[in-house]
Amino acid sequence: MAKQRNVQQQNALSFEQMHECALHFRKSGVAPAIATFLATNNINNIVIEQSAILYAETGPTMLGYAHGFAALIVTAEGKFFEIEIATNAEQTTVNEVYLFLDVTAKQNFSAQNRGTGKGAGALGLAVLAALHGITFNSN
Numbered sequence: 050m051a052k053q054r055n056v057q058q059q060n061a062l063s064f065e066q067m068h069e070c071a072l073h074f075r076k077s078g079v080a081p082a083i084a085t086f087l088a089t090n091n092i093n094n095i096v097i098e099q100s101a102i103l104y105a106e107t108g109p110t111m112l113g114y115a116h117g118f119a120a121l122i123v124t125a126e127g128k129f130f131e132i133e134i135a136t137n138a139e140q141t142t143v144n145e146v147y148l149f150l151d152v153t154a155k156q157n158f159s160a161q162n163r164g165t166g167k168g169a170g171a172l173g174l175a176v177l178a179a180l181h182g183i184t185f186n187s188n
Contacts, residue, residue, distance in 0.1 A: 056166040063169070067176045071101035075180070080140030083118050086132075090149060092124055099125035101177050116140050121152075123173045129153045 078084070079102075092100055105120040119133040133147040157168025167175070 056164065060166040060172065063167075064172050064175060067101075067103040067172060068179060070103060070105055071176055071180060074102040074105065080116070080118070080136060082136040082140050082143045083134060086134060086143050086146070087122075092122060092130065101173070101180055103173050103176060119148075121173075123177050125177070127153070127174060127177075129156050129170065129173065 103121045116136045122130045129152050131150050131152050135145045156170025158170040159168045
């Protein structure tokens with residue numbers, strides 16, 4: 050049987066998953082339609098400098114379109130946004146916006162939740178800090 054992870058290990062794993070996702074999009078960028086949509090909604094330099102994509106789901110037939118993009122994003126100002134967008138197959142045009150919602154108020158920013166450790170909001174901010182060269186402490 051697999052050994053259960055303690056709270057610190059669970060937090061470290063969640064951090065690593067978010068961090069890897071953010072690094073992926075910093076290196077590879079997002080489709081032109083997504084970049085344009087984000088910029089027009091005041092989430093500028095999403096991939097290069099300021100914000101981080103903490104979770105993303107992309108792919109064919111997502112949301113019933115040729116290509117879809119769903120993500121949780123944290124901005125440099127510490128605001129969290131959930132988005133769900135459908136694009137054309139070339140990912141150059143947004144066909145439909147299903148969700149663009151500021152979910153900052155729903156985030157758990159506590160660093161010490163009983164039984165779970167850091168909240169997702171606290172971990173997201175730690176990822177953003179790490180991308181800016183500030184070390185994450187998983188304890």
